[in-house]
Amino acid sequence: MRLLVVEDDVHVAAALSSVLRRHGFEVDLAHTAGSALELLDRGPDVMLLDLGLPDRDGFDLCGRVRAVLDIPVIMVTARADVRSRIHGLDLGADDYLVKPYDVGELIARIHVVSRRRSPGNGAGATAPPGRRPAQALCDGRIELDRLRRSIRVDGTPVTLTRKEFDLFATLAREPGVVFRREQLISEIWNTSWQGNHRTLEVHVASLRAKLALTGVIETVRGVGYRIVAAPERPGENALPLG
Structure with a gap:
């Protein structure tokens, strides 16, 4: 099993990597968020992520x-x-472990999360880890490419800000599922929900305008937002004139 260890403290990272290798793991080591992103191409099976990184917060x-x-x-x-x-x-x-910790517990948790994601473990099994291809949404009218951070609507590129793209990509992880407002604020803006509802509403409104598909992002009153399966084309349900 290949692990990607993201740890800014050089001495801690070296000691942890040595222990993990003695337990049979292959280890790729990154001291910054930038180097961690570059190492994703090596196909790690599990990532161990420290949050205090010098170039970017671990949450981001x-x-x-x-x-x-x-x-x-x-x-x-x-x-x-x-x-x-x-x-x-x-x-x-998938898990959250507070330092200082017992290495044996860490190794046990690595095996647990790996089993959860492994194919063939019953209902809920997922495909082997790998990069996600472009995703077709809304009856194929929207194409979301997470690697290139691009969106096309009916074949036409749509220019989004970084936060707009992150918001849409988050909702697109599970089309039809409602994402709570506080979850979206926490995930995209890395902050708590209090006082940020207006920021979320503004970004949703901007997304709707740029996508120009009626009803693609649905508001679930009092809860949050979701992507619907088949939005309307402009004028699709308009009555004929004459």
């Missing part, structure tokens, strides 16, 4: 990895507060 890196690679992520960090734990799990981390 988790979101970027989640957008392009379907692998288990274990956050391994000194941040022990409940808010950080919840935020990490909302972002899609």
Whole structure:
């Protein structure tokens, strides 16, 4: 099993890598978010992610990895507060382990998350880890390419801001499923829900305008938003004139 260890402390990373290799793991080591993204091409099976990175917060890196690679992520960090734990799990981390920890427990957790994602483990099994191809949505009218961070509507490219793309890509992970407002704020803006509802509403409105497909992003009152299966074309249901 290949592990991607993302840890900014050189001494901690070296000691951890040595222990993991003695237990039979292949280890790729990254000290920054940038180097971690480059190492994704090596096809890790599990990522161990420290949150205190010098070039980018680990929460943000988790979101970027989640957008392009379907692998288990274990956050391994000194941040022990409940808010950080919840935020990490909302972002899609499979597990959250607080430093200092027992190496035996870490190894056990690696095996647990790996089994959850392995094919052939019954209902809920997923495909082997790998980069996600372009995704067709809304009866094929929208093409979402997470690797190139691009969107096409009816074959025409749509220019989005970084946050607009992140918002749409998050909703597109599970079309038809409602994403809570607080989850979207936590995942995309890396902050708590309080006081940020207007920011989310503005980005949803902008997305709707740029996509120009009626009803593609549906508001579920009091809960959040979801992508619907088949939005209408402009004027599709208009009555004929004359």
